Amino acid sequence: MxxxxxxxPAPAGTWWPASLREAxxxxxxxxxxxxxxxxxxxxxxxxxxxxxxxxxELAAPLIGTEQALExxxxxxxxxxxxxxxxxxxxxxxxxxxxxxxxxxxxxxxGYFDFMGPEDHFILxxxxxxxxxxxxxxxxxxxxxxxxxxxxxxxxxxxxxxxEISHRTGDES
Amino acid sequence: MKGILVLxxxxxxxxxxxxxxxxxxxxxxxxxxxxxxxxIVPYPLLHFFxxxxxVVEIVTGSxxxxxxxxxxxxxxxxxxxxxxxxxxTSALIRNLDxxxxxxxxxxxxxxxxxxxxxxxxxxxLCLPPLLARNPGFGLDRLFRK
Numbered sequence: 191m192x193x194x195x196x197x198x199p200a201p202a203g204t205w206w207p208a209s210l211r212e213a214x215x216x217x218x219x220x221x222x223x224x225x226x227x228x229x230x231x232x233x234x235x236x237x238x239x240x241x242x243x244x245x246x247e248l249a250a251p252l253i254g255t256e257q258a259l260e261x262x263x264x265x266x267x268x269x270x271x272x273x274x275x276x277x278x279x280x281x282x283x284x285x286x287x288x289x290x291x292x293x294x295x296x297x298x299x300g301y302f303d304f305m306g307p308e309d310h311f312i313l314x315x316x317x318x319x320x321x322x323x324x325x326x327x328x329x330x331x332x333x334x335x336x337x338x339x340x341x342x343x344x345x346x347x348x349x350x351x352x353e354i355s356h357r358t359g360d361e362s
Numbered sequence: 363m364k365g366i367l368v369l370x371x372x373x374x375x376x377x378x379x380x381x382x383x384x385x386x387x388x389x390x391x392x393x394x395x396x397x398x399x400x401x402i403v404p405y406p407l408l409h410f411f412x413x414x415x416x417v418v419e420i421v422t423g424s425x426x427x428x429x430x431x432x433x434x435x436x437x438x439x440x441x442x443x444x445x446x447x448x449x450x451t452s453a454l455i456r457n458l459d460x461x462x463x464x465x466x467x468x469x470x471x472x473x474x475x476x477x478x479x480x481x482x483x484x485x486x487l488c489l490p491p492l493l494a495r496n497p498g499f500g501l502d503r504l505f506r507k
Contacts, residue, residue, distance in 0.1 A: 220414065237409055238407075
């Protein structure tokens with residue numbers, strides 16, 4: 191039914207279109223079965239997922255902007271910009287160190303004289319927590335235990351009225 | 363002899379895909395969580411994939427075992443295996459410490475290099491049913507004139 195209606199083998203090079211057609215038909219059958227089974231299952235999951243149902247397992251605890259602003263004012267915590275693509279002139283939190291997941295070891299080595307495992311850190315990104323969590327995990331692997339992640343990233347910081355500076359070329 | 367090899371590969375690969383789909387079909391929520399751990403699929407599509415993937419696996423596996431649309435099924439199985447290998451490689455590169463969700467949605471095998479070897483072998487076993495001219499005893503014959 192799904193194969194070419196011939197008992198003789200297809201000549202070399204001509205079976206690809208038929209194979210793709212068969213694969214497409216099987217995929218179509220699977221989609222139809224999925225649709226029907228989804229309709230029939232009363233306890234079925236909704237077809238689209240809500241991200242809040244899948245909380246990310248972050249490597250470090252989150253910290254709110256209000257608390258982060260207080261800690262920034264106290265000057266006890268070091269802020270780390272963990273965004274992947276940060277260009278010169280881009281807005282950031284004043285004094286933030288730039289440590290990216292892609293260049294983690296080089297970035298950390300560059301700040302060797304300025305930070306140590308005994309320091310407290312607040313990492314921030316901008317909307318995507320995953321790269322920030324990756325940087326947090328790698329810092330913690332190296333013994334930096336006091337690591338927090340800024341909830342909402344730079345956007346939330348800005349919205350809360352946090353101080354902003356512009357990154358210079360020497361920091362990256 | 364070639365027919366027997368194709369048949370053996372079809373039964374093995376088809377059986378693996380059918381087995382892999384069973385737990386996922388019964389636990390779509392748990393499978394959605396397993397997929398989410400890879401951090402590849404956007405959240406709005408998680409449930410869609412959690413519903414669709416096990417059905418594609420069981421349809422492909424059944425087609426291979428029964429010998430219906432043999433080459434198409436083998437192509438689909440090979441394509442899925444390549445996608446699984448890409449997902450595992452991506453998780454390994456990002457140092458994600460997660461379970462693979464391949465056969466068991468409740469924990470299961472952790473993502474590692476050994477899974478790439480396993481999937482590599484599965485991919486090789488997809489080749490005889492895909493490339494051989496001899497279908498190796500399948501229901502396809504019943505539908506031919």
